[in-house]
Amino acid sequence: MEKEYTQKYLQINRDKSVIFTGAEIPSLTVLPEFSELAESEGVAREFSNQYPAVVFKKACLADGAVVIQNIPSTNNTAVLEEVRRLNETTTVTIQVLDAESMTLDLVELIMPIQSLSGKTLFVFPGNGSLDVYAQLCRLTGSELFENAAFISTNRTMTKPGKFNLTVDYSTLPAGNFQNAVIVDDVIASGQTAGTIAFDLKYFYPNISVSLASWIMLLPTERNKDEASGIRFVDRTFTSIALKGNYTSRPPINSLSTFLEEDIFSKEKTASYAQKYVSNPNEFTSTLRKIKEAV
Numbered sequence: 001m002e003k004e005y006t007q008k009y010l011q012i013n014r015d016k017s018v019i020f021t022g023a024e025i026p027s028l029t030v031l032p033e034f035s036e037l038a039e040s041e042g043v044a045r046e047f048s049n050q051y052p053a054v055v056f057k058k059a060c061l062a063d064g065a066v067v068i069q070n071i072p073s074t075n076n077t078a079v080l081e082e083v084r085r086l087n088e089t090t091t092v093t094i095q096v097l098d099a100e101s102m103t104l105d106l107v108e109l110i111m112p113i114q115s116l117s118g119k120t121l122f123v124f125p126g127n128g129s130l131d132v133y134a135q136l137c138r139l140t141g142s143e144l145f146e147n148a149a150f151i152s153t154n155r156t157m158t159k160p161g162k163f164n165l166t167v168d169y170s171t172l173p174a175g176n177f178q179n180a181v182i183v184d185d186v187i188a189s190g191q192t193a194g195t196i197a198f199d200l201k202y203f204y205p206n207i208s209v210s211l212a213s214w215i216m217l218l219p220t221e222r223n224k225d226e227a228s229g230i231r232f233v234d235r236t237f238t239s240i241a242l243k244g245n246y247t248s249r250p251p252i253n254s255l256s257t258f259l260e261e262d263i264f265s266k267e268k269t270a271s272y273a274q275k276y277v278s279n280p281n282e283f284t285s286t287l288r289k290i291k292e293a294v
Helices: 003-009 041-050 076-089 099-109 128-140 191-203 255-259 263-276 280-293
Strands: 054-062 065-069 094-098 120-125 148-159 162-168 179-187 208-217 235-244 252-254
Touching (some): 054 099, 065 099, 065 208, 076 280, 099 208, 120 191, 148 191
Parallel strands (some): 065 094, 120 148, 179 208, 208 235
């Protein structure tokens, strides 16, 4: 990608809208030999116009499956190259997103809120948010999150795409907070974030609730009329605003999940392989090489 194009594209957010001509867009699809997301002016325009309370760093059209490279490594290049080789084993394009880069984007986007850290409550729900917290602490230090609450969530699927949610708020601190930021790795349906935002406004009257994530998928039907993309959330900050192709929303997984040895991770990896892998042996071999490269 040309440097001038990259610099121009990085200006995109609600406060600095950038419009492109068709000639400036390198591609709207991704071929298997490229393990990158296709940047899309159309997606950027859609988020900016329909969701004015969403601030993002990059807008993309995903034509395949997304893997978040969330493993801290001194040999990151080697890890990334092995991840890209996963494309040779799958029936879809594996598009790799770097967690550290997305975290740096979030730090920049929410800096005005972070400067109020003494008055801001940071809420980290579920396991996915812990990855973001670890990256934030590694890059900025934990002192910025002195008022951090780690809350457990449990989702029970009732039917495909629908689930019941229970949240344990026992770790929320007492205080007169003016701002709250819910931090998560991926915003998919928005049900978890919306539920927590609603409850936070009950627990802390007059609080403003923001949402920060690595990735935000184009909002579902239930959230399509919300300016922030999520009900009860006043503003959303995300590194990447993401839209799936014309037939489906892209599956998003963390690389660390594929490498863990616990039963849950193994089952999730096996399910992923069944859906998207054409060469299971090479897929397993490549995962082993990634683990060795870390």
